[in-house]
Amino acid sequence: MLIKDVVLSKGLTGFYFDDQRAIRQGNYQENGIAYLGEPMTPGFSKIRQAGESVSVQLVLEDGQVAYGDCAAVQYSGAGGRDPLFLADRYIPQIEEYVVPKLVGRKLTSFRELAEEIDQLTNGEGKPLHTAIRYGVTQAILDAVARSKHLTMAEVIVEEYGLELIPERVKIFAQTGDDRKLNADRMIIKQVDVLPHGLFNNVNKLGRKGEHLKDYVVWLKNRVQELKPREDYLPDFQFDVYGTIGEAFDNNIEEIGHYVQELAELAAPHRLAIEGPVDCGSKAEQIRVMAELREYVDKHNIPVVFVADEWCNTLEDIKEFAQAKAGHMIQIKAPDLGGINNSVEAVLYCHEHGIIPYLGGTCNETERSAQITVQLAVATRPRQILSKPGMGVDEGLAICTNEMNRLVALLKSKAR
Structure with a gap:
């Protein structure tokens, strides 16, 4: 052809x-x-x-x-x-x-x-x-x-040379600044991972993280209030854009104590913190993220740190994975250029004991979202980002429907 x-x-x-x-x-x-x-x-x-x-x-x-x-x-x-x-x-x-x-x-x-x-x-x-x-x-x-x-x-x-597994991959939705109304949408539609939260300024987080703590409590209570089925227990993942590091001067021990408080407030929900620090350079980001992972693992603090900032290319992802700079890496598909690099990145994370999260941005299109779903079902990252947009319903419909169509079709072919 x-x-x-x-x-x-x-x-x-x-x-x-x-x-x-x-x-x-x-x-x-x-x-x-x-x-x-x-x-x-x-x-x-x-x-x-x-x-x-x-x-x-x-x-x-x-x-x-x-x-x-x-x-x-x-x-x-x-x-x-x-x-x-x-x-x-x-x-x-x-x-x-x-x-x-x-x-x-x-x-x-x-x-x-x-x-x-x-x-x-x-x-x-x-x-x-x-x-x-x-x-x-x-x-x-x-x-x-x-x-x-x-x-x-x-x-x-x-x-x-992969194994074809016709099963869903978890979807992670993002609220944008409308953290409460959009969280309601996610809970009603039983989103797997929520809410992102967009804590992209230390004033939103709280100078000592108090606003995020209050939000975690509200969110857990809201899940209990609105959950559409009794066994619904979504993962909690918050993107803080380095503001926790800003609030605590990138002090590893203080950050560790703070995220332990968050984990206790979030329990029994699994807790992930994306971008806890932003250190201004890749080398420093890798060093601090590796120290944060080591600290929480050593102290048995049930939190997953997600690498995002300064981890933009396939080579960056390899460096973060080798250094164990975080527990999970967001593979931000548009930043990697060719989607072949996203495939390679997911597979590299699998091989090196790092959790792959095939992400992207609200600033994509319905087509790039659909194709990300196809990559995810093939390569099996832990989760993908619901995209595009910040309205929840639209991106969630695009990604969910593409995934369900694909899984149903693959199962039909297997029969």
């Missing part, structure tokens, strides 16, 4: 680009959902601006159309990530550097072609933006699957 043509179009994501530096430093005033103030991260014209995507459609010689979406994370340009992904700026780069590599290409192996595209460079010899590599490789996976009359999950299982 040949690729006959490539068609590009500008699109919207399910959320926004936010200037994380300006938000963390409190350099803004809230005005509805907008942030008033001067942006601090290069490339931003406002602290919050509309998320953009580029859809890549591959027209195959038999008339089928495969597609994927280029998208970048909400906090672009932060923590060592690529800069803001603006469609009008990057569509010409796709046309110049990617399209000639695809038109007329014979589809044989997803892995081979994805790795080739992921290694492409621009006119300055630099790698193409992660969002470009992310979306184009999605389209390639879809194209190979269509050419072989397989699901995308089956292609990954076949090419990476």
Whole structure:
């Protein structure tokens, strides 16, 4: 099967680009959902601006159309990530550097072609933006699957020598700032892991973490009040964007005492803390995250630390895994570029005793979310992120329905 043509179009994501530096430093005033103030991260014209995507459609010689979406994370340009992904700026780069590599290409192996595209460079010899590599490789996976009359999950299982397990993967939903109303939505719909919480400023956490403690108590009580079935016991995972480290001056022992309190408040729910510290560099982040893991393990504190900031690429993930810098790693799919890297990252975590969490961002599209589900069922991370958006219902429906359709289809084929 040949690729006959490539068609590009500008699109919207399910959320926004936010200037994380300006938000963390409190350099803004809230005005509805907008942030008033001067942006601090290069490339931003406002602290919050509309998320953009580029859809890549591959027209195959038999008339089928495969597609994927280029998208970048909400906090672009932060923590060592690529800069803001603006469609009008990057569509010409796709046309110049990617399209000639695809038109007329014979589809044989997803892995081979994805790795080739992921290694492409621009006119300055630099790698193409992660969002470009992310979306184009999605389209390639879809194209190979269509050419072989397989699901995308089956292609990954076949090419990476995996076992096909037609079962669900846990879904982790995120509340955004509307922590209570959106938690209600999650509980009613029996989300596996909740609520994320978006504690991205120390004032939201509390100067000594008091606001998060209050929220944990409220959340546990709310689950009991609204749970749709008696045995519903979701995991609790909170993303704190380094604010616990900020509140306790990155003191390992003080952080340990604090998370022990959180674990006691959350019990019997399993507790995970994502991004407990943000140390400003990868080397320091790895060192402190490894010390935090060692401390809580030594003292039998039932908390899972999740690495996120400064863990952006496949090589970063390998370094964090080797150093045991946390118990779980968020594999933030758009940051890794080609989705072949996300596959490799999940498998590497499995091999090195680190829990893989195949994540992403609210600032993706329905298509990138669907393809993430396909990767997850094939590679078996512990959980995936419900995406796109921050409204809970929409992203949860997209991911749940894609997963349930895929699992049902794979079981039907097995029969």
